[in-house]
């Protein structure tokens with residue numbers, strides 16, 4: 075069944091603009107994940123098949139385990155190609171915003187360029203509470219991934235026959251990474267029907283799983299071991315687990331980009347734990363990842379205390395305090411937050 079967010083009149087009007095446009099840009103969010111890279115590339119490959127040129131841009135780099143995806147080498151990164159991206163935005167006719175719904179999610183400087191651009195803006199996204207900045211907002215907060223929405227975008231244009239293995243690989247990656255390998259409550263029968271269709275189009279699911287998840291190096295496993303041995307705190311009375319890492323600890327363990335991906339889910343997998351937090355020091359800021367089970371809205375907690383957001387069961391935020399102070403603030407604020415949920 076087609077997703078009703080893709081209104082036919084809006085789609086027709088958007089495609090009229092795309093046919094006339096000279097410069098079409100497709101943006102994903104900061105610290106891109108599998109859904110951000112997968113959904114932007116899938117849209118790019120689909121538009122290419124329709125004879126429409128586009129350029130994928132991300133604010134900054136992405137983990138090596140996503141680099142096998144077709145055309146990742148054509149992606150422009152704002153932190154590396156600032157001048158080129160600035161020029162492209164200045165002349166852009168259409169700007170797609172995928173897997174985010176507030177322009178600040180691409181970072182401050184790039185966000186400002188987007189805010190000041192007169193291009194026609196399009197949002198395709200599944201996060202809560204979209205900002206009102208786009209001419210076309212295709213938002214479905216119940217969807218498991220933006221990749222699923224890109225599939226449904228293609229479906230609503232009656233273009234599924236254009237969907238090949240290349241587009242399929244990108245969509246499958248977004249589905250898989252944003253659903254924890256089809257395990258989160260956001261997965262629906264439609265998600266599996268889409269996966270089935272992608273496999274029938276030539277996607278080799280076992281290879282994608284290997285490329286995404288069998289990527290450990292001894293260093294990464296040792297970093298995980300160190301984190302669990304030394305930096306895991308379980309708070310049984312709050313059914314919560316907290317892990318943290320400083321820049322120094324990561325440097326000491328030869329940490330590379332993407333190494334800590336999934337650590338927070340390991341904390342959440344502890345029996346009896348239904349809220350997991352990972353506090354990670356970055357160069358200028360401390361990033362926090364929240365994961366939960368059931369109806370604990372970690373996005374609300376993150377918004378309330380760390381200027382962040384995300385989904386009910388997966389959210390992020392940031393703190394200007396030290397790692398230790400951030401952990402202490404979380405421990406101080408959590409009891410009242412969890413208590414108030416009971417009412």
Ligand code: 5GP
Pocket residue numbers: 362363364381382383384385388389390391392
């Ligand atoms: P992660 O913990 O994997 O970085 O992020 C989990 C989810 O929260 C993702 O869906 C991501 O888009 C969202 N998220 C992460 N950091 C932030 C943030 O600083 N602000 C907002 N609004 N969402 C975030």
Ligand code: MN
Pocket residue numbers: 109110173200218219220252
């Ligand atoms: Mn996503």
